[in-house]
Amino acid sequence: MQKSNGFAAPGYENVLNLFEALLAEDPEYSAQVAAYRNGRKVVDLNGGPHITADSMTGAYSVSKGVAALVISLLVQDGLLDLDRTVAHYWPEFGVLGKDRLLVREALSHQAGLIGVEGGFALDEFHTTQAAARLAAARPSWRPGRCFGYHALTIGILMEELCRRVSGRDLQSIYEHRIRGAYGIDFFLGLPEELEPRYRDVIYEVEPGQPWLDPLSLDGLNSNAAVGSIMELPNRRVVRAAGMSAAGGVGTAEGLARLYAAATTGVDGGAALLIPNTINAMSQEQVWGLDRTSGLDNAFAVVFMKPHPSRNFGSHRAFGHEGANAALGFADPAYGLGFGYIPQRAEEGRTPGKAHRLAAEVRRAASMLS
Template structure:
């Protein structure tokens, strides 16, 4: 590994272009970028970089929706073991769900954002939204916003509360318990679905995007009404709804490990988690068999997303990441986050990628610099 002058950390020999691209991204943000980038190849780290004030490689940041990736690795493991079936009805595991036209929704449809349960009619206070059991109970009694299976829309703040209730009903354990015991502990993954109080000193609060007049005008132009499907999915119709960028700053969210958005991780944790999903790490066998990873990475929903009003591609609980970054190998899967996070596994190339940043990008989604960093990575790996 070689030391970086522009940013802290190391890269394997031949991957200096990745360090240079990361340094260029930091320079373009005028010193405001606080971010981490980690890549594993065949179970070993090959990139470990960070930059910015109050940040080291061990700093923990909000994972936002990258938390869904952690939660749905648990679901994939349980399907692999036969404790769950993707084509079983949700109501088989969760009988109270079979009301208001939801009796035939399958686990597969739920994971693929096809259930129509993007939010609650009256919305959630932050204390309610942070509690997966409350979210699941409310949505389990509610009628869907579209006929299940006919369309899809990103269940942004609730997806893993719903799938997590299926896990709890089927196994008696929460998603958070499964993740801690079966993923985080055995693979030494620096990702917490439920941050212990004694680890709080490692966490750095998320920061809002820097709003120029142009960005402010663009946000106003992009805004949907609070009672629109988009508004309901992002809980904007509730009078005490916080901004999305604020979510990890609530201790209740971090402590509960709210499975849709409340994870706390370093980029080391993000990358190592996906490395462990597809290959051995430090002698521990891979979490998923290749056929399981391939089944969950298959496209389940693609096209116009009713919530984001954009072209999206989802597998079973994951993003089909190659649809967003075509340089990736077929079968890549993972999940991004609204704070700029990107994390995925690329089984064909043996790569696992984790990127996180402290300040929310514009727009709030996977940060645009990920495309540059990923391209630089794949070009360097091919040339090495």
């Protein structure tokens, strides 16, 4: 008897079978998974005791990929040049060795601006005050010489660049040109009236965890002086503001539709992005040992890229994972938009549940080509 709700189109039965197996393994497992192929929805499944098709929950850093689609529009519109310096658009930024840092370098985690002493207050992240503090900060390494995941501050960089070149908030552009225009069930700024749909992310807090020095590299990167990254989307102030680094809230279907709308179009409409923009934004910028995590990593302009330890798509795929193992990506090689959101944070490196489900979606798409 099927434990999940929703559907998998003909040819995608193995995606359903795998999702059913995951549900059978753990009675507390609750998640959504969805996929579009060439603009048509082919998978939309949910299951488990804590989530329905209508439930929304936090997706952590998946939000970065969502926000990066706004950056993509700014590049496409000719407002933002990836090969200009950040200081060209934001003069106050060009101090303490940051004057030569290119936009593409800053947005591929090469700035060395992983945090500030004392951290950022939760209601400060999306403000010009946070941007001013970051602009005045001394980098933790020489900008452009190595890369390290900017877990929260890359959102501040994206948002301020957006304000500087467009005069509008990133969240406003997302709402009017992307989310509203394409009917996307994923929000950077959750309206109060939709709060009843929100379900808290469940995450484990291990007793006796070692103290994290807020002035360590990890502590700066995770804003440890203020609190745990894992609590972010469960705070109304964060999801209401829609901080672009980690405040996005929505459904897996919304993520899949978003990436499909951006790359293939949906419902017979044109894609949001033209091929030249997709190529520019999804080209790998850095790969290797991540300075902040000590693990291998690969990034395009904001977007994560697949590599052996994060094998979520073809070499042309681009998207982003979240701290709870949520995943959203586009894969132009297969014409796919994919979304996965669990309600309980998942531990461990790859291959995780999202990657296994994504592999089955790709396999089905390749068989149906």
